[in-house]
Amino acid sequence: MKNLKKILGIGVLAVASYFVIAADHIDAPAVQGGTSDITDFYAFQGESTSNLVFVANVQGLLSPENTITAAFDESVMVEFNIDNTGDNVEDLVIQAIAKNGRMYVIGPKKPGSTGVMSVLNANGAKDAVSVDITPYGMDAITATKGGISxxxxxxxxxxFMDFAQYSAIIGxxxxxxxxxxxxxxxxxxxxxxxxEVPKSMIGGSGTINTWVESKRKQ
Incomplete structure (x- = not known):
């Protein structure tokens, strides 16, 4: 699989209250408007202080009309990377891929390889948490398995971004x-x-680095 986009350098404190965010709207011409375009990455402590929550948003700037027909690209895998040893190399990954109206989430697991190339976990179908993709305008559909939601x-x-004013400042x-x-x-x-993942599945000494990638099947 080929790396299309990476958001790096987000330090996350895994034992206290925190909220971190990385955002990238509009300014990525290589993938802008495509199905692999990551707009935001969030990581924060869950409502249960024993859990961490990872959020990846893709395909930004969808109008309500376009949202009705928007769909996750089944040839694109979203991969959350977790470094729990401080060397900026992923020790664990959480892989998410859509298929036939459902999202399959695998991990956190040790990656088969590190860096820009990834392999979908061989036992993915067996180990995955799967959930129906919530239709636009409907209440959230969630699924939980093995403590992972x-x-x-x-x-x-x-x-929130005042992009016009930002452009005026830059100009x-x-x-x-x-x-x-x-x-x-x-x-x-x-x-x-x-x-949402129990902290016990993340490991480490208390501080992790985390980033997200979208990777297209080759």
Whole structure:
């Protein structure tokens, strides 16, 4: 599988309250508008303090009309990477791939290989947590297996950004953001994959590095 996009350098404290985010809207021409385009990555402590939650959003800037027909690309795997030893190399991965209206989530497991090439876990079908992909406008459908909970489906884009004002600042035509600003992404949607995992499955000494990739089947 070929790496299409990577968000790196997100340190996560796994034993205390935290919320981290990486976002990338609009400015990735190689994948912009494609089914592998990652818009956001979130990692945070779950409602249960014994759990971590990982969220990857793809296919951003979907209008309500386009959201109705939007679908996860079955040839694209979303892979959450977890480094629990501090060497910036993934020790564990969580793999998510859609098939026939369901999302299959495998892991966290030791990767078959590290870096930009990945192999879908050989026992994926047996080990996976699978969930029906929630249709647009419907209440969230979730599934839990072995302590891991999963959701997949369209959601309102949660990221706030005044992109026009940002562009004005970068262009030297403004010196600061407005208060209140204008949310560029208001009314647009994303396709979201949410995985909640017990911290005991992550391991490590308390601090992890985590990032997410989308990889297309070759």
């Amino acid at each position: 999963v959701f997949a489906g369209p959601r309102d884009d949660p990221f 030297g035509n403004a010196s600061s953001f407005n208060n209140p600003g204008s949310d560029t992404f208001a009314g647009s949607n994303v396709l979201s994959i949410v995985v």
